[in-house]
Amino acid sequence: MTSLDYAVVGIYFALVTALGLSVSSRVRSPDDYFLGGRGFGKLLQTFAAFGAGTGSGDPVNAARTVYTGGASGMWSVMYWLFMTPFYWITAVWYRRMRHVTLGDWFVERYESPRLGAAYATFGVIYFVVYASMLLSAIGKVAAPLIGATLFEIGGLSIPIEYLLVPAIGAVVLVYGLAGGLHAAYLTDLAQGICIILLSVLLVPFGLMEMVRVFGGPESQSSLLDGFTLMHEQLDPSDFQLFGGADSQFTVAYLTVVVLLNLAGVVIQPHFIATGGGSAKSEYDARVGLVVGNLLKRLCTIGWVLVGLIALSLFGDDPLLIDDPDKTWGIASARLLGPGLTGLMLSCLLAALMSSVDAYMITGSALIVRNLYTTFIDPDASERRCLLVAKITGAAIVLGAVAVSLTTMDVFAQLQLTWVIPVLFAAPFWVGMYWRGATTAGVWATIAFGAIAFFILPALGQEVSLVGLVGVDLSGWTANSQETVQLAETVVAPFVVMIVASLLTPKNSPTTLDRYYTKMRTPVDPDPQTDKAKLEATIAGEQVCDIQKLFPNTPLEFNRPTRTDAVGFVVLCVTCGLVIGLAKLVFSLGS
Numbered sequence: 001m002t003s004l005d006y007a008v009v010g011i012y013f014a015l016v017t018a019l020g021l022s023v024s025s026r027v028r029s030p031d032d033y034f035l036g037g038r039g040f041g042k043l044l045q046t047f048a049a050f051g052a053g054t055g056s057g058d059p060v061n062a063a064r065t066v067y068t069g070g071a072s073g074m075w076s077v078m079y080w081l082f083m084t085p086f087y088w089i090t091a092v093w094y095r096r097m098r099h100v101t102l103g104d105w106f107v108e109r110y111e112s113p114r115l116g117a118a119y120a121t122f123g124v125i126y127f128v129v130y131a132s133m134l135l136s137a138i139g140k141v142a143a144p145l146i147g148a149t150l151f152e153i154g155g156l157s158i159p160i161e162y163l164l165v166p167a168i169g170a171v172v173l174v175y176g177l178a179g180g181l182h183a184a185y186l187t188d189l190a191q192g193i194c195i196i197l198l199s200v201l202l203v204p205f206g207l208m209e210m211v212r213v214f215g216g217p218e219s220q221s222s223l224l225d226g227f228t229l230m231h232e233q234l235d236p237s238d239f240q241l242f243g244g245a246d247s248q249f250t251v252a253y254l255t256v257v258v259l260l261n262l263a264g265v266v267i268q269p270h271f272i273a274t275g276g277g278s279a280k281s282e283y284d285a286r287v288g289l290v291v292g293n294l295l296k297r298l299c300t301i302g303w304v305l306v307g308l309i310a311l312s313l314f315g316d317d318p319l320l321i322d323d324p325d326k327t328w329g330i331a332s333a334r335l336l337g338p339g340l341t342g343l344m345l346s347c348l349l350a351a352l353m354s355s356v357d358a359y360m361i362t363g364s365a366l367i368v369r370n371l372y373t374t375f376i377d378p379d380a381s382e383r384r385c386l387l388v389a390k391i392t393g394a395a396i397v398l399g400a401v402a403v404s405l406t407t408m409d410v411f412a413q414l415q416l417t418w419v420i421p422v423l424f425a426a427p428f429w430v431g432m433y434w435r436g437a438t439t440a441g442v443w444a445t446i447a448f449g450a451i452a453f454f455i456l457p458a459l460g461q462e463v464s465l466v467g468l469v470g471v472d473l474s475g476w477t478a479n480s481q482e483t484v485q486l487a488e489t490v491v492a493p494f495v496v497m498i499v500a501s502l503l504t505p506k507n508s509p510t511t512l513d514r515y516y517t518k519m520r521t522p523v524d525p526d527p528q529t530d531k532a533k534l535e536a537t538i539a540g541e542q543v544c545d546i547q548k549l550f551p552n553t554p555l556e557f558n559r560p561t562r563t564d565a566v567g568f569v570v571l572c573v574t575c576g577l578v579i580g581l582a583k584l585v586f587s588l589g590s
Contacts (some may be wrong), residue, residue: 001145001146001341001342001345002338002339002341002342004338004339004342005338005339005341005342005343005345006342007342008339008342008343008345008346009342009345009346009349012194012346012349012350013167013171013349015190016171016190016350016353017171017174019190021174030100030365030368030382030385030386030389033361033386033389034100034101034273034361034362034364034365034389038277038278038279038280038527039278039280040278040279040280040284040288041279041280041284042284042287042288042291043189043288044189044288045274045276045278045279045284045285045287045288045289045292046287046288046291046292046295047189047192047292048273048274048278048288048292048358049274049275049288049289049291049292049293050192050195050291050292050293050295050296051189051192051195051292051351051355051358052270052274052355052358052359054192054195054296054299054351054355057133057134057136057137058077058296058300058303058351059198059199059299059303059306059328059348059351060137060141060325060327060328060329061076061077061137062074062076062077062078062300062303062304062306062307063303063304063306063307063310063327063328063331064076064307064324064325064327064328065307066303066304066306066307066308066310066311066327067307067310067311067315067320067324067327068324070234070235070237070238070239070240070308070311071238071239071240071241071304071308071586072240072241072242073304073307074241074300074301074303074304074307074582075254075257077300077303078297078300078304078582079254079257079258079261080261080265080293080296080297081297081575081578081579082258082262082575083258083261083262083265083293084290084293084294084297084571084574084575085567085568085571085572085575086262086568087275087286087289087290087293087571088286088289088290088564088567088568088571089564089568090266090271090275090276090289091275091276091279091282091285091286091288091289091290092276092282092285092286093266093276093432093519094271094272094275094276094277094285095276095277095279095281095282095285095523096282096518096519096521096522096523097272097277097518097519098518098523098530098534099272099277100272100277100365100369101116101120101123101269101272101362101365101366101369101370102119102123102267102269102271102272102366102428103116103117103119103120103123103366103369103370104116104369104370105272105428106118106119106424106427106442107370108511108515109431109437109507109515110427110431110437110438110439110442110507111439111507111508111511112439112442113370113374113375115439115442115443116369116370116374117370117371117374117375118446119267119269119366119370119424120366120367120369120370120371121371122269122420122423122424123269123362123363123366124363124366124367124396125420126268126269126420126421127269127270127359127360127362127363127396127400128396128399128400128403129400129403129420130355130359131355131356131359131396131397131400131404132399132400132401132402132403132404133404134351134352134355134356135165135168135169135352135356135400135401135404136404137325137348137352138164138165138168138348138349138352141326141328141329141332141345141348142164142329142345144319144326144329144330144332144333145329145332145333145341145344145345146164146345162405165401165404165405166401168349168352168353168356169356169397169398169400169401171353172353172356172357172360172397173360173393173394173397190350192295192350194346194347194350194351195299195347195350195351196295196299197343197347198344198347198348198350198351199298199299199300199302199303200302201336201340201343201344201347202302202306202309202331202332202335202336202344203302203305203306203309204223205335205336205340206226206305206306206309206310206313206331206335207223207225207226207227207230207309208223208226209226209309209313209334209335210225210226210229210230210233210309210312210313211225211226211229213313214229214232214233214312215229224588224589225589226589227588227589227590228589228590229312229589230308230309230312230589231589231590233312233315234308234311234312236590238308238311239308239586239587239590241579241582241583241586242254250479250483252480252483253479253482253483253486256483256486256487256490257486259487259490260419260422260486260489260490263421263422263425263426263429263490264420264421264422264425265421266425266428266429267421267424267425267428268421269359269362269363269366270358270359270362272362273358273361273362274289274292274358275289276288276289280525281523281525282522282523283563286567290567290571294574294578297578298578298581300582301581301582301585303328304582304586305585305586306327306328306331307327308586309331310327310328310330310331313331313334314327314330314331314334317330332344332345356397356400359396359400360393360394360396360397361389361393363392363393363396364388364389364390364392364393364396365389367388367389367392368385368388368389368392372385372388373385419453419489422449422453422489422490422493423445423446423449423450423493424446425493426445426493426494426496426497427441427442427445427446427497429494430494430497430498430501432519432556433555433556433557434498434501434554434555434556435506435512435516435554435555435556436501436502436506436554437497437501437507438500438501438504438505438506438507439504439507440500440501440504440505441496441497441498441500441501441504442497444496444497444500444504445493445496445497445500448492448493448496449493452492453489514538516556517537517538517544518534518537518538519556519558520544520545520546520547520548520558521533521534521537521544521545521546522545522546546558546559546561547559
């Protein structure tokens with residue numbers, strides 16, 4: 001990188017910090033800090049969902065898996081597309097909960113502050129692991145862009161990530177601690193624009209380089225020529241959206257990954273805010289969540305093109321063969337000129353910081369509400385709660401920095417984030433829709449998941465439910481075995497949760513009536529009106545606006561409204577169009 005590149009990165013850091021500090025005066029209470037007063041409209045909710053859901057690991061992982069497996073590698077990121085229609089429904093959940101954290105939900109639904117504390121512990125661990133993955137991705141990109149080492153002391157070479165990763169953490173802390181969620185959302189708006197820019201920045205330069213390297217003197221300098229030459233350099237199988245039996249992303253594997261993440265995404269701790277809980281209204285929550293995530297899906301197409309370009313130009317590069325995680329970084333370093341290289345690094349930093357700031361604030365909310373004020377200082381003042389929030393938020397970021405600097409395997413860290421949420425996924429889904437879900441059932445499910453999916457594997461012992469019933473997987477391909485293992489990870493906790501709940505004491509009918517009535521009462525954008533309407537409905541003075549789909553049963557599915565049904569169908573069609581667009585783009589020049 002040149003002096004111009006460093007200047008671009010410095011200007012970016014300064015602008016983001018100033019933007020975050022500019023709203024610090026709006027933070028007067030923990031509710032302002034954690035949820036911005038629940039006053040965000042469609043625009044900020046859109047870029048909050050887009051920013052929190054799009055980290056530096058996404059383009060890095062997409063480019064890596066495409067480099068190693070062709071266009072089918074796009075599903076390492078694009079699998080989230082199939083969850084978008086469900087977001088139209090789940091966004092309403094988070095707003096109707098009227099909670100600050102998902103730990104609060106476990107306390108209410110299962111009448112257990114200890115479950116809230118357990119969820120808070122899970123949430124903090126999840127944030128540290130996920131944020132560390134994003135920081136590791138920056139390390140993988142920064143090394144090719146800046147150089148493997150930045151400086152030497154006494155003959156000792158210091159890797160660039162040991163300077164850059166802590167610097168990123170420091171900037172996030174400055175504006176996040178000052179302005180809370182409002183600062184995070186405002187910076188997410190600016191950072192979202194940067195993320196969109198990075199998604200398209202490399203493509204034209206890569207296609208023109210394709211023309212220069214492979215086209216010959218008679219070639220025209222057009223982007224379409226670049227697509228044509230890319231098809232000539234690669235095998236047709238490299239452009240297939242779904243790989244064959246030897247591919248990592250087969251249809252079966254992708255299906256299981258989608259189901260696993262659909263089960264787990266709803267209990268990602270930051271979803272209480274970015275998933276709709278901080279929005280003014282239910283409709284703002286819905287539009288923000290689905291549009292923000294659709295923007296990410298469109299950006300993914302650009303990331304996949306970068307991977308295909310890198311595979312065409314640098315397919316035999318020993319650096320990439322040795323470490324495919326560096327695909328995006330090497331492509332950026334070799335295709336971009338002075339100034340643009342710094343802009344690319346700034347855009348990747350934007351992708352990282354727009355996620356980490358949300359994790360920091362939501363994680364601190366979990367600690368304050370579900371650990372500190374519940375078990376340590378129930379009478380803590382708002383000022384003391386804000387102080388604890390800022391201290392614990394800083395600890396989360398510092399923890400992620402530490403894990404990142406000791407673990408630099410981006411895809412392995414991503415796969416770990418797929419599995420961690422299974423501890424609380426089944427209790428959430430079952431508790432949302434079945435009155436029979438019990439507190440003891442939740443503890444049994446958590447214990448089972450911890451032992452089967454974490455403790456025993458750490459001891460070198462794998463538990464296979466299929467193997468227990470006599471199915472021999474030894475002759476199956478590695479991918480098929482992993483597919484079965486992931487399927488077990490999805491199904492087993494739900495079985496444990498349901499069986500354990502059938503065998504243990506039920507929760508209080510009064511608590512359950514109040515909770516499910518609340519979830520059938522739409523939110524009024526005015527807080528005072530909403531509170532009065534909710535209390536009147538719970539007291540029986542007003543009829544619920546939404547009715548049960550299965551009356552007189554313990555199943556608590558709400559009857560879908562016209563908005564529910566139309567939105568879901570439209571989004572299903574939209575998902576098909578996105579896949580069609582990807583296929584069309586990848587076929588250009590064929």
